[in-house]
Amino acid sequence: MVEFEARNRVLMTEIIDRLKLDHKRLRRVLGATLEALDDVSDGSTTAEDRLYCLLDYLGEYPHLVHHPTEELVFTALGEQPSPEFGVDLARVRSQHDFLERATSDLLQSVGTDSIDVDAIGDTLRAYVEAQLEHMKFEEANVFPLIESNLVALDQHEIACRLSELHDPLFDAHEQRFQALYECLGVAAESMQGRAAAATAQYLANRL
Numbered sequence: 001m002v003e004f005e006a007r008n009r010v011l012m013t014e015i016i017d018r019l020k021l022d023h024k025r026l027r028r029v030l031g032a033t034l035e036a037l038d039d040v041s042d043g044s045t046t047a048e049d050r051l052y053c054l055l056d057y058l059g060e061y062p063h064l065v066h067h068p069t070e071e072l073v074f075t076a077l078g079e080q081p082s083p084e085f086g087v088d089l090a091r092v093r094s095q096h097d098f099l100e101r102a103t104s105d106l107l108q109s110v111g112t113d114s115i116d117v118d119a120i121g122d123t124l125r126a127y128v129e130a131q132l133e134h135m136k137f138e139e140a141n142v143f144p145l146i147e148s149n150l151v152a153l154d155q156h157e158i159a160c161r162l163s164e165l166h167d168p169l170f171d172a173h174e175q176r177f178q179a180l181y182e183c184l185g186v187a188a189e190s191m192q193g194r195a196a197a198a199t200a201q202y203l204a205n206r207l
């Protein structure tokens with residue numbers, strides 16, 4: 001029993017650390033998105049491609065991997081620790097839905113021949129604000145409660161999930177995001193990403 005709880009604690013720490021790392025990276029991407037918007041306003045045509053790439057990334061990893069991983073952890077909590085926590089979870093889930101739709105709409109607007117900055121500027125800035133506020137809310141209201149309540153998680157499922165968390169930009173360095181590497185300074189972080197993946201793989205094999 002003691003060993004089971006100790007393993008849970010290791011996995012819980014790993015997964016929360018990973019979610020926090022995702023947030024840190026997302027903040028960089030969102031900052032770069034605002035910079036790209038300014039550059040497009042100044043007439044840069046290369047910034048249009050960069051903006052599309054950034055939104056392409058935002059429409060992929062956060063929605064296909066980060067949010068589902070959070071959902072897995074929420075579900076692992078089972079019975080919720082308090083009624084307030086249930087309300088907070090409902091808010092987070094509705095924000096996930098909203099952000100997914102907003103990203104998809106923006107990607108469509110930016111994917112046209114020439115970006116109309118006047119038309120999308122305010123929407124994009126409000127979208128970045130919504131993303132930042134969402135992460136801030138999770139870090140303040142949800143992650144701490146998960147850290148103190150996640151005792152009955154499915155170790156194997158969580159460990160497998162950890163081993164699958166490959167960010168196409170920051171971990172996998174996929175060719176299609178090549179243009180974003182320099183502007184985000186991703187190369188310097190590659191060793192850290194590989195080390196985290198190796199730890200996750202170790203945990204998955206051990207259970």
Ligand SMILES: [Fe+2]
Binds near residue numbers: 138
């Ligand atoms: Fe989230």
Ligand SMILES: [Fe+2]
Binds near residue numbers: 070138
């Ligand atoms: Fe999150």
